[in-house]
Amino acid sequence: MSLVESYYESEFLEEYYDEHADDRYKTSPSLVVHVRGLCDGVVEADLVESVERFGPISYVMMLPNKRQALVEFEDLDSSQSCVTYSKRRVINVSGFPAFFNFSTSQRITRPGGAEDPKNVNNVLFLAIQNPLYPITTDVLYTICNTCGPVLRIVIFKKNGVQAMVEYPFSAQKAKASLNGADIYSGCCTLKIEYAKPTRLNVFKNNSESWDYTNPNLTRGDEGRIFRQPALLGDHPSIYSGNGYGYPHSAGSSRSLERRMAPRPSNSKSSVMHHYPPSPPHMASQQHGSMRSSKVLMVYGLVPNKINCDKIFNLLCLYGNVEKVKFMKSMPDAAMVEMGDEFSVERAITHLNNVHMFGKPLSLCVSKQHTIMPSQSYELQDGTNSYKDFTDSRNNRFCNPGQASKNRIQPPSSVLHFFNAPIGVTEETFQQMCEDSDLKSFLTYKTFSGKSDRSLSGLLEWQSKDEAVEALAMLNHYQIKNPSGPYPYTLKLCFSSISHV
Numbered sequence: 001m002s003l004v005e006s007y008y009e010s011e012f013l014e015e016y017y018d019e020h021a022d023d024r025y026k027t028s029p030s031l032v033v034h035v036r037g038l039c040d041g042v043v044e045a046d047l048v049e050s051v052e053r054f055g056p057i058s059y060v061m062m063l064p065n066k067r068q069a070l071v072e073f074e075d076l077d078s079s080q081s082c083v084t085y086s087k088r089r090v091i092n093v094s095g096f097p098a099f100f101n102f103s104t105s106q107r108i109t110r111p112g113g114a115e116d117p118k119n120v121n122n123v124l125f126l127a128i129q130n131p132l133y134p135i136t137t138d139v140l141y142t143i144c145n146t147c148g149p150v151l152r153i154v155i156f157k158k159n160g161v162q163a164m165v166e167y168p169f170s171a172q173k174a175k176a177s178l179n180g181a182d183i184y185s186g187c188c189t190l191k192i193e194y195a196k197p198t199r200l201n202v203f204k205n206n207s208e209s210w211d212y213t214n215p216n217l218t219r220g221d222e223g224r225i226f227r228q229p230a231l232l233g234d235h236p237s238i239y240s241g242n243g244y245g246y247p248h249s250a251g252s253s254r255s256l257e258r259r260m261a262p263r264p265s266n267s268k269s270s271v272m273h274h275y276p277p278s279p280p281h282m283a284s285q286q287h288g289s290m291r292s293s294k295v296l297m298v299y300g301l302v303p304n305k306i307n308c309d310k311i312f313n314l315l316c317l318y319g320n321v322e323k324v325k326f327m328k329s330m331p332d333a334a335m336v337e338m339g340d341e342f343s344v345e346r347a348i349t350h351l352n353n354v355h356m357f358g359k360p361l362s363l364c365v366s367k368q369h370t371i372m373p374s375q376s377y378e379l380q381d382g383t384n385s386y387k388d389f390t391d392s393r394n395n396r397f398c399n400p401g402q403a404s405k406n407r408i409q410p411p412s413s414v415l416h417f418f419n420a421p422i423g424v425t426e427e428t429f430q431q432m433c434e435d436s437d438l439k440s441f442l443t444y445k446t447f448s449g450k451s452d453r454s455l456s457g458l459l460e461w462q463s464k465d466e467a468v469e470a471l472a473m474l475n476h477y478q479i480k481n482p483s484g485p486y487p488y489t490l491k492l493c494f495s496s497i498s499h500v
Contacts, residue, residue, distance in 0.1 A: 031058070032103035033079050035069040039096040040186070044179035046094040047071065054082040059108045062180035064189045065129055069180070072108045110194070124171045125195040128161040132187040133349060134364075135161050137210040143183065143190075147174035152200040155208040166200045184349075295366035296336040296344045302357040303331045304380045306472070308387035311336060312394070313475035314468070317493055318350060318408060319343020320395040323371040326385040332359075337371040339397060350410045355465040356472065394476050394489065407496065413464045414495040415471055418456035421479055421488045428479070429459065436473040439466050443500040454488065460500040467494070 035047065044060050047069055051057070055078020061070040073079040079102065085091065086100035124144075128135050137153045144150050144165050152166040167174065171194070179192040202211035211217055298311065308324040311334055315321050320339030327333055338344050344365060352363045376386040389395065397403040426444040433440050439461065446457035461467040471492050478487040 027102040027104060029076060029080055029083075030102045030104070030106050031072050031074075031076060031079050032105050032108055033071045033073070033082055034101050034103040035071060035093070036067070036099045036101075037096075038064075038067045038069060038093055038098050038180075040067070041180075041182060042067075042069075042094045043177060043181045044069075044192075045176040047180075048176060050091055050093045050098075051082055051100075054078050054085065059110065060176075060179070061108050061193075062191060064180045064182075064191060070103055070105070070108050120170050120172050121194040121196075121198060122169055122171050123164055123166045123195040123197055123200065124175055125193045126163040126165060127191040128163070128183070129189040129191055130187045131161040132353070133184055134352065135163070135183070135188065136207040138207070139183065140165060141210070141212075143178060144174055147171075147177055149212075151213055152202050152211050153209065154200050154202060164195050164197070164200055292341045293365050293367070293369050294338045294341045294344055295368045295371060296338060296347055297333065297364050297366045298336060299330075299333045299362040299364075300356075300359045301332045301334060301361075302359060305357045306334075307379050307381055307383045308334075308385070309383070309476075310472040312387075312389055312392070313492075314351070314356075314472045315347055316394060316396055316475075317406070317471075318346035320397045321392075322388070322390045324387050324389065325371050325374075325376075326379060328377055328385070335366060335368065335371050339395075343397070346408060350408070354411050354468055356468050394491075407493070409494040409496050411464050411468050412494050412496075412498060413462070413467045414458055414460045414497055414500060415467050415492050416456070416458055416495040417490060417492050418454065419488055419491045420455040420457075421481060422453070422455050423482055424455055424479060432474055432477060433470065436470075438470050438473055441470070445500050458495060458497075458500050 033051075038047070042062075042064075044062055047060060047062075048057060048071075051071055054073070056074040057071060057078075058074045059072040063069055071079075071082075073082070082091075083100050083102055090097045091100060092098070126140070135155065137155065140153050140155070140163055141150055144153075148167050148169065148171075150165060151168055153163060155161070155163045165171070165174070175192050175194070178190050180190065182189050202209045202214075202217065205211060205215070205217045296315075301311075308326070311324050312321045315336055315338070318338075320343065321336060322339060323335075323337040325335045327335070336347075338347065348363045348365070351361055353360050355361070373386060373388075376384050379385055396406050429444060430440055441459045441461050443460040444457070445459075446455055459467075459470070461470060471494070474490065475492040477490040479490055481487050
């Protein structure tokens with residue numbers, strides 16, 4: 001360490017302990033050390049790697065939502081060495097400084113009241129915090145099977161989203177590797193403890209329970225969400241430029257393989273830039289085939305506000321839309337056939353639970369593998385209940401070159417518009433909103449010098465919900481061409497910025 005680094009490190013520590021002087025002097029020594037200021041994405045194994053040099057560790061409890069943790073050492077000398085060292089030198093956890101002090105607890109309370117401090121189990125209890133996206137047996141299998149063969153999984157939702165995962169042997173490696181991790185960036189955070197039971201009872205194989213040792217169990221009635229890449233950085237919408245669903249890299253965050261890889265004693269293992277292999281029950285028929293489909297079910301639609309074109313306008317941002325079909329028996333639902341199953345995954349990831357016209361959208365994979373044309377009927381706005389978009393020029397993923405221009409983004413209050421006539425004004429957009437019975441936008445901004453044939457810019461609404469409604473109504477809006485016979489087709493997408 002250089003003199004400059006040493007100086008700034010001492011300043012850093014002095015500032016922290018000046019602010020927490022009361023805690024430092026009032027807390028008596030304990031086997032348990034309280035860790036604060038952990039960076040996002042730190043897992044139990046990262047923390048153990050940073051503090052195991054001070055002595056043997058009995059137990060670790062991650063508190064990911066607070067960016068904190070508790071570490072229980074086997075003897076008092078080890079915990080004192082850790083706290084004493086942290087007062088003189090910075091202890092980095094996963095490359096970032098963290099703060100250590102004695103906890104007010106003398107022991108970490110184990111789930112189930114286990115008295116043996118070294119008690120481990122082959123069944124893990126998973127609490128999924130901030131579950132913004134669907135959690136299914138396939139998702140958990142993808143995550144957990146990398147740590148060892150998974151026997152059974154049970155998901156229950158009585159108190160939030162929780163699950164139990166059974167291994168044939170000690171689940172210590174899985175707990176250390178996954179505890180505190182985000183399944184998707186910034187959400188679906190895993191808080192893992194050892195469960196009390198040693199065996200799980202599974203009565204049917206479906207999206208909420210699965211016995212991988214018994215493929216003959218009756219499958220549930222509900223369609224299974226297909227496998228989603230887990231613990232690989234950003235949400236599973238980040239794909240390569242070809243637009244057909246192949247991942248470009250997991251380098252923006254820790255990959256799952258980094259968590260599983262052997263840890264060198266003197267350095268952090270590098271990030272691996274590829275996805276894990278498909279779980280065995282996905283690649284073979286050993287435990288039954290898993291449902292995947294390019295047909296999407298969309299629920300929560302408002303019948304007098306929506307039609308086939310407006311569904312196309314929204315879903316075309318995440319992949320080619322081939323067919324849209326409303327069902328007369330369920331006027332608030334529609335079937336959408338996408339170009340491939342990756343497009344279905346992207347749509348579910350970004351649009352599930354998004355509000356549109358006052359109702360939350362619910363998206364899931366359909367049991368059907370294609371939409372068969374059948375007798376159609378007239379929707380409330382007079383349009384047809386079925387429409388084929390296979391040859392639509394407004395599809396944006398028709399070839400690799402075209403697909404590479406798309407930036408797949410989650411819904412936001414800011415829309416990026418392009419392919420508008422050069423002479424279009426803010427008043428033109430205001431009139432479009434008024435004609436479509438939409439709330440008007442707050443901010444209008446154009447980009448200069450982008451093109452001499454069309455105009456592009458940004459529109460910001462008061463809320464994300466209002467922007468979603470505007471995109472469904474105004475995407476592919478036909479604007480009169482002042483200098484030619486053919487109108488401009490306005491194109492919209494969600495912007496990556498949160499405010500103009």
